[in-house]
Structures are given as structure tokens and as C-alpha cells.
Amino acid sequence: MPKIGMEPVxxxxxxxxxxxxxGDQGTLSVTMSDIARTAGVSPALAHHYFGSKEQLLIATIRSLLARLRNxxxxALRAAATPRERVSALIRVSFRADQFAPETVAAWLAFYSEAQxxxxxxxxxxxxxxxxxxNLLASLRALCPFDDAERIAEGAAAMIDGLYIRQSLKSAPISIEASIALTEDYVTAHLRAAGGGNCPSP
Amino acid sequence: MPKIGMEPVxxxxxxxxxxxxxGDQGTLSVTMSDIARTAGVSPALAHHYFGSKEQLLIATIRSLLARLRNxxxxALRAAATPRERVSALIRVSFRADQFAPETVAAWLAFYSEAQxxxxxxxxxxxxxxxxxxNLLASLRALCPFDDAERIAEGAAAMIDGLYIRQSLKSAPISIEASIALTEDYVTAHLRAAGGGNCPSP
DNA sequence: TTTTATTGATTGATGAGTCAATCAAAAATA
DNA sequence: TATTTTTGATTGACTCATCAATCAATAAAA
Structure with a gap:
């Protein structure tokens, strides 16, 4: 029963x-048939709208990124001070849906594909x-530039590291623990670097 | 010219x-032919010795792990104090060959496969x-148990995170910078936790 | 009738795994 | 020592399955 205007849907x-x-299979070598079946359409339709598997994958990553950016x-809009903005960015990274095993698996697969x-x-x-x-912009208000760069680098690495460790879900680090670990890192290094100019979260 | 005793070779x-x-292609969907060609033998021989692609991949991971463990x-043998042992473990993680783009790409592919x-x-x-x-064992000599656990968790996450970021090689973090970042993390948190019982590296 | 949505059937390529055959070293036998 | 047998190493050719991509056909809206 073909209705008009189905393309965006x-x-x-x-x-x-x-x-x-x-996310479920943890690999990009899923087939177009798998995807189409899950979407409830035929494989041919997937090709009709996206042209190729590669293009569909690109669109998928874009949607992940868009969600993250939104x-x-x-979160940044709701944060008043620089220090709160840093916390907001950390919290966003570990939101429940972002940190869910399937999402993490998908990110991992994309990283691998990036090669x-x-x-x-x-x-x-x-x-x-x-x-x-984003981290750097807020941190620069809290400590000298060089320190801000180092802290941003370290925090970003820690966030990504907690993600990749989550994917093995052998040591099930909770969301709260992950946030706390990253917050502790930032707080400790701001204290060491800022020289009094750095409030706690 | 078939010689005897070729199996281990x-x-x-x-x-x-x-x-x-x-590592080169950054994916496990390399073919047995690719691998065999690189090894200078026929695909059939690869199957002869390993039975299946999966088994060959398992053996490959094992060899990576063995290298790391050795x-x-x-490094631990050469380190005298607990603090030196921590530094040694960090340095091992970022050895030039471990941190090379191809090695990182391979690790990433394996993480993805783990799903x-x-x-x-x-x-x-x-x-x-x-x-x-390993980290925990040394850290426990330097600070209270709970702190040691948190620091070990954080350091491990940071190491893994620096790895994954290295794979994009967009922000080429040097080996020394990676080591410094991780060392700083450990030092700062030992200072915060240890209460005087924590020497610098 | 024209356009949009949709799919079944098909194609062509690729890749894992199998198999029988070959070649040469080693061991056994004459 | 000379000859035969056995065993390990090695591969080319083949099978079978899978999958991306194409295409022609159908059905409903406009």
C-alpha cells in the first residue's frame, strides 16, 4: 500500500x-538484508534510497554525531559557569543511551572502519x-592555557577509554563511577594548575 | 623444496x-588469501595449519598478548620501588611498537570482533x-586500597583512551606526551590520596 | 497518465573451506 | 648401499555460500 512521502520515513x-x-552484532559487516529486514523493508529499497551500503553507513554515523551534538x-545551554559546562560535557558523554553496550559497540565498529x-x-x-x-573552551576560563590543553586532552582520553572498556563489559563500570572518575581527574588537575582560580563542581 | 619441520616456521x-x-587494513575482514600471500604461502596452507580463519585470528591475538606480557x-623486573613499577607499566603500554598505528588498528579490530x-x-x-x-598491585603499596582501585581504573582507562585516539591520528599525540599525561594523572591522585606516603617517580 | 514506492528475481564477484595430487625428505627394508 | 615405503609440506582447482547491486515489473497515488 504505497503512500506518498515515504522517503524521509x-x-x-x-x-x-x-x-x-x-550495535547488536558489533561489526560493519552486517548485510544490507539484515538492516533492511530490521527496518521492515526489502534490501532493494535500501539501495534505492541510499545508493550503496557505504552511503547508508555514513548517514548512520552522521545521525550518531548529530544526536551527540544536540x-x-x-547541556551547555543549561550550564552557567565554566566549571559547570565541563561537568555538563562529561555527563553528556556518559548518558545512558550513549553508554549502552549496543551504542558503544557501534562506535567501536566505526572507529575500526575509519582505517x-x-x-x-x-x-x-x-x-x-x-x-x-568544547572542553578546552571552558577550561581556559579556569586555568592557564597550557594546563587547559593538557587537561582537555586527558579528560577526552579518559572518556574514550572508559567507553572502550565498557565494550568488554567484563568490569562493568557504572555510569556514575565513570562520571566520578572523569570529574575527579578534572578537579584534581584544576586544583594543581589553577592556583586558586578553580572552583569545585 | 619441502624441508622437514616447517610447521612452527x-x-x-x-x-x-x-x-x-x-593492522594495515584495520579490519578483520581481511581474507585468508591476503594473509597467506603476505606470509608467502598458499591459502590452502593457512587452512592446513590453523583449520579456520577464526583460529588463526585467535592465535594472532595470543601473540599480541604474549608480547605485551613479556x-x-x-619492565617490572627492572623496577625497584612500587612507584617505579607503576611507571614501568605505563611505559610498556606506550612502547613504540605497541603504539604504532598498525598495531593500534589491529587492537581496535579485535575489540570490535569481541562483540x-x-x-x-x-x-x-x-x-x-x-x-x-598489575597497576593495582603496585599502587596498593602507595595509598589506601580504595584509592588504589580508583587510580588503577582511571589510569587503565586513560591508557586505552590514548590508544583509541591515536588510531585516528588526527591529533598526533606523541609517545612522550602520552606517557606524561598518564604519569601526571597517577602522580596527582597519589598525592591527593596517599597523605605523604607517596614518593614522586 | 505520470510519478513514487516497492519488491522478487537475478547477476556477478568474492571468499572460506575442501580435496586430491605432487614433491621431496626420512625411515625402513632388501 | 640401493630400493621401497612412509610421512610431512604444499598447492591448484573446485565447491558452496553469501552478499552488494541491478533491473524489470507491479501497484497505488496524483
Missing amino acids: RRKALVDAALRVI DAVA RSEDVRRLLVIYARRLRS | RRKALVDAALRVI DAVA RSEDVRRLLVIYARRLRS
Whole structure:
């Protein structure tokens, strides 16, 4: 029963399905059939709308990034002080849906893919840069520039590290513990660097 | 010119080739032909010795882990104090060959694979546990138990995070900078936790 | 009738795993 | 020592399955 105006609906359904299947199987070598079946359409339709598997994957990463950016923007809007903004960025990174095993698995798969696909790599670099520069912008108000850079680098690394460790879910680090660990890092180093100019969260 | 006793030679050659090709392409969906060609033998021989692609991959991870363990053991032997042992463990993680882009890419591919293969997952869990417990053993001599656990967790996460960020090689963090960042983390938190009982590296 | 949505059937490529055959060293036998 | 047998190393050719991508056909809206 073909209705008109299905294109945006199908596109979204396919992207969401791709994310779910990739997260579930933890690999990009999922088939177009897997994705299409999850979206409730035929494989041919997936090709019709996206042209190729690669393009569908790109669209999927973009949607992940968009979600992350929206969350970050909203969280930053609600934060008043620089120190609160840092905390907001950390919290966004560990939101329940972002930190869910399937989402982590999907991110991991994309990182792995970045070795081969220049397009994928570029998108992930955008994410890394955004996180770093968001942190840096707030930290610069709290301590000398050089220290801000180091702390931003370290915090970003710790966030990514907690993610990758989460993917093995052998040592199930809770969301709260992950946030606390990262907060502690920032607090300790601000204290060491700021020279009194650094309030606690 | 078939010589006798080739089995161990071929096995090693195939494992090394697998590591190189996987690191190079950044994915486990390399073909047995790719690996065999790199090792200078026919695909059939790879199957002859390893039975399946999965088994060859397992053997490859094992060799990575073995290398890491040997390095760690050697480094620990040369370290006298607990604090030196912590530094030694950090340095081992960032040795030039471990931190090389191809090696990092291979690790990433294995992490991604761990979602599907229970065997791969188990091996990676072993690595994560070993790093954590090695750090913990030394840290417990330097600060209260609870703090030692948190610091070990944080340092391990930071190490893994610096790895994954290295894989994008967009912000080329040097080995020395990575070591310094992790050392700073440990030093700062030991100072905060130890209460005087914590010497600098 | 034209356009949009949709799919079943098909194609072409690729890749894991198998198998029988070959070659040469080593061991056994004459 | 000379000859035969056995065993390990090695591969080319093949099978079977999978999957991305294509295409022609159908059905409903406009």
C-alpha cells in the first residue's frame, strides 16, 4: 500500500535499523538484508534510497554525531559557569543511551572502519575535535592555557577509554563511577594548575 | 623444496602476516588469501595449519598478548620501588611498537570482533584484567586500597583512551606526551590520596 | 497518465573451506 | 648401499555460500 512521502520515513527507519543491527552484532559487516529486514523493508529499497551500503553507513554515523551534538548543545545551554559546562560535557558523554553496550559497540565498529574509509575517518575526527575544543573552551576560563590543553586532552582520553572498556563489559563500570572518575581527574588537575582560580563542581 | 619441520616456521609467519595485514587494513575482514600471500604461502596452507580463519585470528591475538606480557614482566623486573613499577607499566603500554598505528588498528579490530566471538572477548578481558591488577598491585603499596582501585581504573582507562585516539591520528599525540599525561594523572591522585606516603617517580 | 514506492528475481564477484595430487625428505627394508 | 615405503609440506582447482547491486515489473497515488 504505497503512500506518498515515504522517503524521509524510510531513510530514518533504515538509519535507525543500521545503528541497531551494527550495535547488536558489533561489526560493519552486517548485510544490507539484515538492516533492511530490521527496518521492515526489502534490501532493494535500501539501495534505492541510499545508493550503496557505504552511503547508508555514513548517514548512520552522521545521525550518531548529530544526536551527540544536540545533547551537548542542550547541556551547555543549561550550564552557567565554566566549571559547570565541563561537568555538563562529561555527563553528556556518559548518558545512558550513549553508554549502552549496543551504542558503544557501534562506535567501536566505526572507529575500526575509519582505517579504511576516509569519509568515516573524517567524521570521527570531527567528533574528537568537538569534544576537545568544547572542553578546552571552558577550561581556559579556569586555568592557564597550557594546563587547559593538557587537561582537555586527558579528560577526552579518559572518556574514550572508559567507553572502550565498557565494550568488554567484563568490569562493568557504572555510569556514575565513570562520571566520578572523569570529574575527579578534572578537579584534581584544576586544583594543581589553577592556583586558586578553580572552583569545585 | 619441502624441508622437514616447517610447521612452527609457517605458523609464526602466518600469525605475523595476519597481524601486519589486519593492522594495515584495520579490519578483520581481511581474507585468508591476503594473509597467506603476505606470509608467502598458499591459502590452502593457512587452512592446513590453523583449520579456520577464526583460529588463526585467535592465535594472532595470543601473540599480541604474549608480547605485551613479556615486555611487562621484563619492565617490572627492572623496577625497584612500587612507584617505579607503576611507571614501568605505563611505559610498556606506550612502547613504540605497541603504539604504532598498525598495531593500534589491529587492537581496535579485535575489540570490535569481541562483540561476536566469545573467544576473542575472553582474551581481551584477560588483557584488561592483567593491566588493572598489575597497576593495582603496585599502587596498593602507595595509598589506601580504595584509592588504589580508583587510580588503577582511571589510569587503565586513560591508557586505552590514548590508544583509541591515536588510531585516528588526527591529533598526533606523541609517545612522550602520552606517557606524561598518564604519569601526571597517577602522580596527582597519589598525592591527593596517599597523605605523604607517596614518593614522586 | 505520470510519478513514487516497492519488491522478487537475478547477476556477478568474492571468499572460506575442501580435496586430491605432487614433491621431496626420512625411515625402513632388501 | 640401493630400493621401497612412509610421512610431512604444499598447492591448484573446485565447491558452496553469501552478499552488494541491478533491473524489470507491479501497484497505488496524483
